[in-house]
Amino acid sequence: MKTNARNLARIEVVHRDGRCYLSVRWEDADFLHETLRKGGCPTTVCLNPETRAARLELWPGVTADAVRAVLAGLAVPAGPVQPAEDRKSDLAADSAADLICI
Numbered sequence: 001m002k003t004n005a006r007n008l009a010r011i012e013v014v015h016r017d018g019r020c021y022l023s024v025r026w027e028d029a030d031f032l033h034e035t036l037r038k039g040g041c042p043t044t045v046c047l048n049p050e051t052r053a054a055r056l057e058l059w060p061g062v063t064a065d066a067v068r069a070v071l072a073g074l075a076v077p078a079g080p081v082q083p084a085e086d087r088k089s090d091l092a093a094d095s096a097a098d099l100i101c102i
Contacts, residue, residue, distance in 0.1 A: 011071060013064035020058040021046070022067065029054040032071075039070030 011022050011032075024032055026047070033045045033056055043056035058067065 013067055022056045024054050026052040026054045036070055041067050041070055
């Protein structure tokens with residue numbers, strides 16, 4: 001699942017009690033966790049199933065600037081959607097480790 005650019009603009013790094021974290025939408029938590037990991041910003045996903053609250057705690061050494069840089073790379077200006085036949089070549093280039101089969 002991908003998130004939209006409006007949601008990314010609202011994500012802020014919070015510093016509280018010696019921890020740094022991002023409050024994110026429940027639906028976006030896994031996608032953002034994986035994206036940040038691939039961008040060199042490891043996080044721990046914290047989920048509260050009762051309230052459907054989610055946050056990503058930054059690991060020690062991960063800076064707010066690094067997280068912002070990775071998120072800025074996701075914020076793509078709105079434009080035409082690439083036709084499905086053109087995306088086939090993009091899918092073939094993905095490594096098997098990046099694919100999830102359900």
